[in-house]
Amino acid sequence: MFALTRRQFTLGLGAVAATPLLAACGGGGVTTRGHVVVVGAGMSGLAAARRLTDAGVPVTVVEARSRIGGRIWTDTSLGLPVDLGAAWIHGSQGNPLTGLAAQAGAHTVQTNFDDVVVLDGGRTVDPAAVEEVSWNWAGIIDEIEPMTFDAAPDASLADGLVWAGADLDDPLMQWMVAAAIGAEYAADPEELALRWFGHEGEFDGPDLILPGGYRQLIDHLARDLDIRLDAEVTRIAYDDAGVTVETAQEVLRADRVIVTVPLGVLKADVIVFDPPLPQAKRAAVERLGFGLLDKVVLRFDEPFWTEAYDIHSDMLGIAGGAQPVSDLVNGLRFTDVPLLVGLRGGANARAREADSDQRTVDEVLAALRAPDPVGVLVTRWAADSYARGSYSFLAVGSSPSDQQALAEPVSDRVAFAGEATHPEFFATVHGAYLSGLREADRILR
Template sequence: MDPKDPFSADFFDGSVLSHIERQQNVCPSVIVIGGGISGIAAARILHDASFKVFLLESRDRLGGRIHTDYSFGCPVDMGASWLHGVCNENPLAPLIRRLGLTLYRTSGDDSVLYDHDLESFALFDMDGRQVPQKMVVEVGDTFKKILKGTEKVRIENSDDMSVCQAISVVMDRHPELRQKGLAHEVLQWYICRMEAWFAADADVISLKNWDQLPLSYLLMKAYKLRVLVVKEHVLSGGHGLMVQGYDPIIKALAKDIDVRLNHRVTKILYGSNTVMATIEDGRNFIADAAIITVPHGILKANLIEFEPQLPEWKVAAISDLGVGNENKIALRFEKVFWPNVELLGIVAPNSYGCGYFLNLHKVTGHPVLVYMAAGRFAYDLEKLTDDAAVNFVMLQLKKMMSDATEPVQYLVSRWGTDVNSLGCYALDLVGKPGDIYERLRAPLGNLFFGGEAVSMDHQGSVHGAYSAGVMAAENCQRHLLQELGNLETRQHAYLRDEVLEGTIPIQISRM
């Protein structure tokens, strides 16, 4: 380590800065732990406010659960890929506009498929027969009625239950909503798509706390009233794929930030005036404060030791919030052999057996399909080798299209077992308190918390993670300036403060 590195514990001969010494520093110092978009956003805010800030990231790259791969000759997001809320209110809108990035819009606000509209699709049964479009639309209408019924169940019951249990209650009350034969399999495919939104199976998703997109819109349209309980404030404008991937945003935010890759933090010592972070090889880093933005799965697994131990209310919040899992298998082919639709699906007698392919040829012009699996199925796929996982997906694809060729290249994600993530994003579990997020983001003195899991209103989204990082940075900045007796307003011009005009450019529409 550089002995002149002001963040190195060696620079201070291993001692902790006194309050007087800290006051003599021109600029406060902050350690940001975690190099996903939340951590990068926090670092960006503090850097632009002239704080001494650096970022410790365990991976050999930035982005965290955002990972744009270019090995196919086109950008393929193996993690986050959608912008949820294509509107000026999205905090990422100014940056997207400034970078000239384009979106491929896949759905509006009230789509029963969450991030897709029923405009460009092809579903097949297990024998490879295409499901009639009319049946898919009719079953979709039934699914909307079922979702409306679960809202009534929630209002009637003070105790929480799983979404799966609520659907069963609705079915018992309204047997006419039950589907048989192929229609039943189509309904299971809709449930599969709902589970993919939450990255979890319906039997573990909390009915009380789930954000219910697009149910909130469906109910507002149906009942002409404000939804009583909706956990997440859903931005308007529908959903769009990032055509160039999310990587340009990560690079822009990280410009000129002091980043230390391959620095896995294993211990955090925090006190009244100083934070010391210990990385895997035993080196220590000291600063006035720290912002923790590591994935929630890392905190749940206790992979970071805190001294003193976190208070019980914080530990309970970490334990009570679940983490979902979703994986992608991206396949590149020599040429396109599938229909010119946005999504391909395979229906089955249960949601676990259903399948989903995203057609990236519509977005990038390259012959690429991306298979997505969520919940228990995502974990089961991670038990297979990459070759075996691809073989399984190809069996599904060949059932749908007998002329399917073998891929010339593939990519497989493993977010659930990746030691740097241990899951995808936050999940509301059944029967847990409703103030989890407030307790998760609550600071502990000079220790602040970011990441998508602590987002005020947008858990599980990129813009939610970004906003949480910005909030943590602003809270940290305010705290340090008060502690140092320096309440002067620090100027920082940042993209989120830009005066917005026009709309986010969607230069690639449906084709």
């Protein structure tokens, strides 16, 4: 089975394009560059600030939240670290985050999305049927791959699925689409551009989860940095003399600014740029997609799934396309606590964000035929005004040139970083990290 791997296939970017970025990860000499303001204390912002600070550049990080991390959010309210946003290091070989985790002393555990048991109506689906739909899915992807090279700009992945003959009425195929597309790309097939489907890069090696939480990497990068919390940026003005960054607390003047807010925040147009950003950049912001992946975290007294279903796999799938979650991560695989982390993406997640926690939990428990949990966490990233979603995707009508346009600095004063600005590794934490290094190195040059 290989239907739930991090990326379905890679079409020509891969490790070659990553080489110059990874080569830039070494230290730099002391510089006399002026003061830099970094907007956002997520992975990209902290990576940029760390690189510049280590090179001797004075840096101030302004963060709208009362915490650092952005879409990395390690919660401990259930008695153990649980990542409510980003959770995995996707592809461990050559991934800069693997080394960063080692530097931070963060323990990692391999996980395998293919190691899955599927439930339907509270009963275990015959593994042979799951394997068959996985092979069918692989064949569909093989059919879609050549379509991507000359697909029309308005063609969607949904069109490709129809042309490839996918049986979208089959509950197992519905689960496959929800898991491999909705929970992977945080978007639905109707939203994804067929032309660019699967063209993103990936690193080899197993995916890793951090039992102690991603916050370990964030704290490691943030050590000794000048970070101003509760400092929502409302206006950025720039001219030949420098930049002015206005926050809810103060007005900062600097030589340059690196903007690392999520694409969803840029789409909401809540930061005033003076003068306005170039039309090409504004058009790129509008065309690119920003998806949604929410989590439903359930802690139990006992791991009922090991007894009721004899499940010891990494993942539990829920057959059907309109389930409260498409998959659940088996927390026993990386902790000794009976924990399930449900995933739901795309339109399913958006539609259910208005539901109460109780309704959400009741629906998941019914699908699992599970006892009441002793602790619950439900995320709503679309409703989060400082995120407005989870991560970017190449929407119908967009292209990697939009990601490149988003990454272009303006007037040598205003730089942009974040996962949405990385044409190869968008939608990943390592893409965010590398984009922060990219903009720091651009200033250091």
